[in-house]
Amino acid sequence: MIIIKGIEYYLPEQVESNDHGDKITSKIGIYERHIAGPDEYASDLAIAAANQLFDKHEIKREDIDFLLYCTQSPDYYLPTTACVIQNKLSLPTSVGALDINLGCSGYIYGLSLAKGLIETGQANNVLFITAETYSKFIHPMDRSVKPLFGDGAAATLLSAGPSQYGVQSLVFGTDGRGSNNLIVPAGGLRNPLSEANFQEETDAFGNVRSKSNLYMNGPEIFNFTLNEVPASINKLLDKEGSTLEDFDFFIFHQANQHMLEYLRKKLKIDPNKFSVQFSDCGNTVSSTIPIALKRELENGKIKTGDKVMLVGFGVGYSWAAASLIWHD
Structure with missing residues (x-):
């Protein structure tokens, strides 16, 4: 089996606050978000x-x-950003390095890849990094995502x-029919950036964006989540x-309060066994699960021998679930 020997996370220094008296803020439960600076990238x-x-x-490089690097905010089309990171971290030139272009399910997919590399003897120590700067895709006047x-x-x-410890079972799911419901429509080779793709439009709710900005169909994402997350959990079980009662703690992708509370109640999970770690940092995409895991470890909510369920879901559509038995 593979075990997690250490987790750390980093949030940019710049902080943006949501309006504490706003109904949207109260519904999503996100009060602050850390935002990368103009010259700060994933x-x-x-x-x-x-x-x-x-x-x-005290880990030796x-x-x-x-090196596995999960991001949807790469530095370049090419080269692979993992190669850039290898050099900047002064890792040996003997390492393998690759990017994973996945969002909210990316952490579990990365665990799976690391598990395969280690258990087949291809690697001994895998550094798995998740990083995202969705803020650079978001129009400042789009209240549906900002x-x-x-x-x-x-x-x-x-x-x-x-x-007897570490990552145990994993299950996955993909449905590309939902790909247009969480997307940056322009900027890739199929629809390159152009003057037309920077033209701003205002939707029926007053949100402003262009084709070069992030678009999210919130209701469709919510419906997808309610259908696929319980199904994937049942598949894992x-x-x-x-059974759910066999698990000591649950860490779902930290999307927002409304979505997670709906899922928790639907699945009848004890709130004391359910992670909520986003009020001061928001939805950090592929980094939400490791950030929450690190915080819950520091809070003493997870101890050696505890059985933990991790569930990721979102852009793609892509989803995954994993069970692990914690080893400190």
């Missing part, structure tokens, strides 16, 4: 998180033999561990022959 956040991991856990998303990064070290 890879910069990734490097800061990784450096914290090395420093605080030469012991890393694979209050939700914050920037951030997390770095996780994964290594082989005792067979069936795979393990377990």
Whole structure:
């Protein structure tokens, strides 16, 4: 099995506050978001998180033999940003390095890839970094997404561990029919940036955006989540022959209060066993799960031997769930 030997995260210094008296703020439960500066990019956040991991856990850079980097805010079309990060972190040139273009399910997909690399003997220590700067895609006058998303990064070290601990079972799901419901329509090769794609439009709710900005169909995303998340959890339980009561703690993708509370009640999960860690940082996409996991460890909510369920879901549509038995 593979175990998590350390997690650290980094949030940009710049903070934006949501209107505390606003109905939307009360509904989503997000009061502050950390925003990358004009010259600060996802890879910069990734490097800061990784450096914290090395420093605080006394991890040797030469012991890393694979780097996984999950982002939808790459520095360039090419080269692979993981290669840029390898150099800036002074990792050995013998490491493997690759990018994963996934959003809110990305952390669990990364755990799966690391598990495969380690358990097949291809790597011993995998540095897995998630980093996102969705703020750079968001129009400042688009209230449908601006209050939700914050920037951030997390770095996780994964290594082989005792067979009774670590990442156990995983399940996945994909439905590309929902790809247009959370999308930046322009900027890739299919629809390159042009003057027309920077023209701003105002929707029926007064939100302003262009084709170069992030668009989210909130109701469709909500419906997708309510359908697929419980189904994926049941699939995981069936795979393990377990029940929800067998789990000591649950960490779902930290989307927003409205969505998570609806899911928690639908699944009848005890609130004391359910992570809520977004009020001061917002939805940090692929970094929400590791940030929440790190905070709950610091809070003493997760201890050695505890069985924890991780669930990611969102843009793609893409979703995944994993069980792990914590080893401190």
